[in-house]
Each structure stands twice: as structure tokens, then as C-alpha cells.
Amino acid sequence: MRAAARAVAVAAAAAACGCAYFNGMYYANHYTRLAQSAERAGRTGDARDRWQQAEIHAESLISRHPKSRYVSEAQLVRGRALVHLEVYSDAALALQMALRAPASPSKHMEELGLIGHSYLLLGMLDSASQALDTAVDARERAVRDQALLDRGRLFMLRRRADLAREDLALSRDPRAPFDLARADLVLGDTAAAGALYDSLAGLKTFPEAEWREGLDSLAAAGAGAHASQLANRLAGRPGVSSGAKARLLLDDGGRRLDAADTAGATSEFRRIVDLAPDSLAGQTAAVQVCRLGIASAASDTELPEWRSKLGELMRSGGNAGRDAYDELRLLGRIDSLAEAATAGDAFWFLRAELLRDSLHAGRLAADAFAQMAVKYPASPWTPKALVAAIEGGYAGADTLRQALAQRYAGSPYARAALGGDSAGDTTYARLEDSLRRVLAVAETRRPGPVDRARPGVLGGVGGEAAPRRPTPAPTPGERARPQPSGPPSPEPPE
DSSP states (O other): OHHHHHHHHHHHHHHHHHHHIIIIIHHHHHHHHHHHHHHHTTOHHHHHHHHHHHHHHHHHHHHHOTTSTTHHHHHHHHHHHHHHTTOHHHHHHHHHHHHHSOOOHHHHHHHHHHHHHHHHHHTOHHHHHHHHHHHTTOSSHHHHHHHHHHHHHHHHHTTOHHHHHHHHHHOOOTTHHHHHHHHHHHTTOHHHHHHHHHHHTTSSOOOHHHHHHHHHHHHHTTOHHHHHHHHHHHHTOTTSOHHHHHHHHHHHHHHHHHTTOHHHHHHHHHHHHHHOTTSHHHHHHHHHHHHHHHHTOSSGGGHHHHHHHHHHHHHHOHHHHHHHHHHHHHHHHHHHHHTOSSSHHHHHHHHHHHHHHTSOOHHHHHHHHHHHHHHOTTOTTHHHHHHHHHHTTOTTHHHHHHHHHHTTTTSHHHHHHTTOOOTTOOHHHHHHHHHHHHHHHHHTTSSSOOOOOSOOTTSOSOOOOSOOOOOOOOOTTOOOOOOOSSSOOOOOOO
């Protein structure tokens, strides 16, 4: 009877064990394989769904069968899934629990590598270093390559690009060459980084996020022309989707704007509109085309065309729709300032500043400033406007200088512009204060907010300070890309 009871107990335990496996571990492993397959195929959304299923089944086994011999394996599967789902704190906890259980050396190495990766993404560099220093010696190539990549990135964060380069050169992870090129850029070897990017552009694979970040880094290192060449080369590849091409070119247009290459930026934005007009990047580029068209306008008669196009874009909604609305609001403000019934000279001056500083329409602004001499010849701020017109490149600058020297010679603005001595003159400060007060008092009688911005020529009432670079939403499944405008951030505290 005792033998029979033992047999029954053994059978029950075996049944429970089998139940734990088939109800939890089997499906956890099944969804893990599906997730990995989806990742290899580039289906990031599907992969995320599969990782979520794998994590759910692994967690179910752990909670329902805490004494099962599959618990440590389930902890590893759960930790792996949480890493892919970017829930790094929970992943590190699950992996630490898995690490305490008996397992093969290969599994322990994988657990250490994933722990190091999680700590790295959490900013816990000392803890990450302890795990990765062991994981880089793993016999399994995939584990070793990932650990070398992570330790290279850790060294970059610690501003040791020389050590980072050694690890990144050894890693066969497909992302490692992009990090290696960034290390070369930090070390000042732009030629080596450029050559590496050239070689990567010939590969069949196209990791969009790495390319976009890499081209930004290359341009930030002073090789903007090379970055543009690579962007156009990649955009010409047949295997790259139209959306990815549009995003590459949108980035390039933004970099050209930063470099004051408005003609090149306009060309890229127009190309994007033709390539993918209904995409987020295409709509963002369309707004940029309108902004640049307004900025280059030679006459107010050109503005209705851009107003109409912005109205269409505004109705499309999204980020581009909001940007189009902001631009239309500025154009409406320009119109209302031109029609001001009180303090007309002050509001006309503000209109010219908004044209210059918010809409970046330099020619229209210079013309508006110069018109002060005709519309408001007796205004105390007309000399200030003439100075702004001259500095804005007004075609009849010599005529304006003559007017300053003859008609407005007593103005502190004219004396300052013509090189006269205005030290100790309090008239300038009084005029500036008066202009601000007139605008403030008159504005309280008008609906709508006043756009405030940077001081204008010789101190003004303002507009926005710089052109706006397009910032499209990241690709589905892509995290926000870090800006490569400087060296890696210093090591954060544990």
C-alpha cells in the first residue's frame, strides 16, 4: 500500500510538472520563437505583441507553480521578454532571480548579459559594468556580441571612446559598426567614420534608426555634405520603403536648414512631398515648403498662395496641421497689425519685426521697415525702422542712410547707426520704453495675444529667434532618437 501511495504521489507530481510545462513554459517558448522571427523580418509591432504573450505565460507559470523546476527558465524567458519590451527594472529583477537558480553556464552568461543591458539602459553603469565584464567572455556568439556592444556603449558614456572602439570592433552585432563610427567621430577621425558609413550603405540591411542617428552624428562632426550624399544614396535604394526614404530626406532637409542652406533644404522638402505626400514626413515637409516660400517672398502678393496651402495642411490634422495653424496665425497677426486703428506706427514696426523674426521673411521685413519713412515720417521710431531696413539688406539702403543723416540726424537711433557719440543720451532709453508702453496699452484694447520674441535691431519688441527645424514623429516602434550634437553624457549616479 505504501508503494502504491508513493506511485500515486509520483504520478501526481509528474502530472503537475507536465501541466506546468504545457500550460506555461511551452507557450512562453513558443511566443519567444515567434517574437524573434518577427524581429528578424522587421515586423516590430508583431514582435512586441509576441513578447508580451511570452512574458504573460512565463509570469503565469511562476505565480501558479512557484516550486516547479521550470521556474528559473521561466524567469529567464520573462526577463528576456521584458528587455525587448523595454521594462528594464522588472527585467533586471526577474533575471537576478533566475541567476540565483542552478543552470547551465550558457544560460547564466545570457542572464548576465541581459542584466548588464538592463542596468545600462537604467543608467546604473557600475552595476552594468560588473555584469558585462563577465558576459563578454561568453562562448555563445550572440551573447558575447551583445555584451561587447553594450560595454562599448558604456565606455562611450564614460567618455572612453578609445576603450569603446576596442569592444565595438570585436562585436559582430549588426548595430556595432554604427556605434564604432560614432566612436571614431568622438576620437576626431571623421575620415574613418565616413568610410565606415560608406561601406555600411552597401549592405542589404537597412536599420533606419541607426542610420538616422548616424547621419546626424556625421553632420554634427562637420561632414554635413557627406551626410547629405549618404542620405540621398540610401533614399535611392529600391529596398527602402517610401516612408523611410521620406524620413531620411526630412532629416537631411533639417540639417541643411541648420547650415543655412535654404535652397538645398527647399529642394529636399519638395522631393519628400512628391515621394510620400500623405505620410507624416510628407505633410511635415509640405509645411516646411510653405514656411520657406513665405521666408523668400519678395512681395505681399505672394502670401495668399502660401496661406491657401497652409489651410489645406491645417485640415489634415496631426503635428503638421498644428504647425500649419501656427503659421496661419502669424500671417493673420501680420494682417491685423497692418490694419491697427490706434498706435499705427508702433504696430507697423511690430509687424515688420514679426515678418523678420517669426516668419523669417527678410525681404518683406526690410520693405516694411523702409515704408515707415513714407507711412509715418514723423514717428520717433521711424529712424529705428530705417536702421533695421538697412541691416536687413534693403535694396535702397543708400537712400535710407541719406534720410538718417539729413531728416533724422537728431535721433539717437540715427546717431548710433551712423557712428555718432550717443554715450549718456537718455533719449534712446526713453524711446524704447515708450514703444513698449504704447504697444502694451494699445494691445489691451485688441483681441488676441501679442507674440513676444527676441529684441530687434538696437533693442526691439520682438519675434521668434530662429528657423524651426522639422521634428517628425518617430517610426512606429522606434524610440525617440538622442541628439548627437555633443559628446556623450557624463556617467549618471548609481
